[in-house]
Amino acid sequence: MARPNEEVEALLREYADLVAITGGDAFKARAYEKAARAIGGYPADVAQLDAAGLREIPNVGRSIADKVIEYLRTGKMAVVEERRAKIPAGVRELISIPGLGPKKALRLYEDLHISSVTELAAAIEADRLADLKGFGERTQENIRHGIELLQQAGARVPLSLALDTAEEIVAELSGLTGCRRCTYAGSLRRMRETVGDLDVLVAAQRSERFMAALCELPGTAEVIARGRKKTSIRTGKGLQVDLRVLPPQSWGAGMQYFTGSKAHNIRTRTLAVHQGLKLSEYGLFDAESGQSLASRTEEEVYERLGLAWIPPTLREDRGEIEAALHGELPEVVSEHDVRGDLHTHTDLTDGLAPLEEMVAAAAERGYAYYAVTDHAPNLYMQRMTDEKILAQRERLRELDGTHRRMRLLHGTELNIDPDGGVDWPPEFLAGFDLCVASLHSHFDLGRAAMTRRLVRACENPHVNILGHPTTRLIGRRPGVEADWDTVFETCARTGTALEVNAQPDRLDLRDEDILRAREHGVKFAVNTDAHAVPQLAALRYGVGTAQRGWLTRDDVINTWPLTRLRAFLRKGG
Known part of the structure; x- marks a missing residue:
């Protein structure tokens, strides 16, 4: 679901890295890095440009323009495929480690036959890098920390990619007949810097049409699970998307529940229990009678709990509950x-x-x-x-x-x-x-x-x-x-x-x-x-x-x- 500009940018950056890993000309690698950045930041859609139009982009010459045209026509770039074939995927993975550049990755492969992040971590623990030139104690510690950063990131994607994907999906589903409301929730709505799974909510009486549409979107690479209340897919970028269809009358409660965070929700549910209430994604209910007391809007859910409405970006259990109880929530910048x-x-x-x-x-x-x-x-x-x-x-x-x-x-x-x-x-x-x-x-x-x-x-x-x-x-x-x-x-x-x-x-x-x-x-x-x-x-x-x-x-x-x-x-x- 990325813009063609971003796809081309990623491919050219990869080619620059592959040139560097395989001992290619540093000037050539730098030229492709510059071209990648220029294309990624170009306002016009490169898929709509011919070779002459591409050459008008700064740092894009004839050779690079021809390669971009090749990719846009065929979905592949031959020079990238050729370079990929020269070196194991695990070695290419090594350069994703913060602090480990292409030259060091190549040396690890050639001298110690290390071809994966896991093998590198084991080699550091076994002190196998001690005699390798350029891999002193300080460098090894930096690489170890870089591996930790990479592992912490895991399958999480940048906020910008998650938001672009969410907005495309919301736009598609919002146009379907029967859609009352549609938006994203979860950590994306809280604007966390990276996002694991993407939560999308729809308010509608019937769910089938929306579940089918999500599965059939062009960016859907895999259907993980498909059901009446929840469907999960994985995009071509590896982002899991969970779609839930709620009754329109439960929209506010669903938004509150699925926006999170987990710690914030525990606090709100605890407040509800202390008041003889039960809070779920379907509403706020009297615990004894089961009567629905609030559900249509987030504002009424929070108000019934005795709280001012809390902006999603504050819902991390970092004092926002106390501030809401005492009327001290900040009016955050917009x-x-x-x-x-x-x-x-x-x-x-x-x-x-x-x-x-x-x-x-x-x-x-x-x-x-x-x-x-x-x-x-x-x-x-x-x-x-x-x-x-x-x-x-x-x-x-x-x-x-x-x-x-x-x-x-x-x-x-x-x-x-x-x-x-x-x-x-x-x-x-x-x-x-x-x-x-x-x-x-x-x-x-x-x-x-x-x-x-x-x-x-x-x-x-x-x-x-x-x-x-x-x-x-x-x-x-x-x-x-x-x-x-x-x-x-x-x-x-x-x-x-x-x-x-x-x-x-x-x-x-x-x-x-x-x-x-x-x-x-x-x-x-x-x-x-x-x-x-x-x-x-x-x-x-x-x-x-x-x-x-x-x-x-x-x-x-x-x-x-x-x-x-x-x-x-x-x-x-």
Whole structure:
């Protein structure tokens, strides 16, 4: 059910990895990685493009365009099939381990005949890697941790993939005759960063039509079980989808029950028992008489229990029940509240679209203001110069206010050096409207050194936002080690906002860290870090994460009017 762009992106990324594993040209592998990223972020459907149209995509030349056309016509790419045949699938699996690259995977296979994650884990435990060059104690510990991350991820899929799949299924089922209501529930409705099984609910008098439709969807790869009340299928991406059809009068109770979480439901059922009631997916009933007391809406179910309605993103048994009982639930931030994006990129560095296109797309989203924050020069691969950034500033000033009166802010994403310094001298930084500072290298500093590094960056009077603070990549790279309470206290003291990066493979800060930071009085910025026009829509994932961290409009600086935002960006000046 993925877009053709995403399918092609995944295949080209795999080919780049296969080239690297089999000792191919590093430049070639990099070229395919760039092309994959460009296609994945391209706004138009590549399935609708001919070879000439494909070559208009940045980093897509004739050879790559021909391969994409081949895949779109046949469902295969010959060069990928050939490379796959050269190396066992288990070795390809090794590079999915966070921290283990293609070269190390190839060495493990050639020198120790390791061809699976299980074999690698056993080899580390048996100390078989000790004499292998490049696999010292620190590297082995990183690989061990990477295996743990991979195993924890298991069959869970990213939030973005689950949401795309759910919305496609809901759209299909909602159009069927007899459908009163249809939506998704479970951990997806709670906006967890990864999703195991996808729960879809339908309100209808009869279920057969909906069960059959789910089984016959193009994305259905396997029917696990089919029944009158519940049908389970598995998609081509490996995501299990459970469909339940409820009587319309039980819709609210069903939504409450199947949204979860398990811990939250235990608390609500306990409340019901203490009141002589019984709560199930069909309603809230008097335990003695069996009389239905509430079922049609979630609001009435919660109200009958003596609770205010609790937003789904808060239902994790982290104090929401107590807050609802005492009228202290936060009015969590919504996507509609966000007035602008404060971390985005253009093709001046590693973005895919020119400044004008990104600005126009932001204006279409109805933003009141929008910041462009291309990379600074210490990220050498981007080849930023003073002249380039100043020319961009001049062009941005020309565009300011020309799109639906949206105001434009000129910023930059600085690189935090190992000692906590950043690009450009203070007098040059003073010319920016805002500065995001992020870690892009040296992730393995010790806890104390990393803490000092982050604290110094936050104390810089020109740093306004700490971008993707922990640097984690979900399921691929753990966050850096630091004394985060010290970092959070520093952010609060210096007026440095913490970013909630909305890219679905980051969602950094994660919800647990947001809850901790909020206790220190920190302010936050929910940004997309968009490198292409379609990525501006990732805001929804960042907002969901912010909600899970109990953030309100007052906590999030890019929900504020521009005058208040500018005052914050002056950082006490």
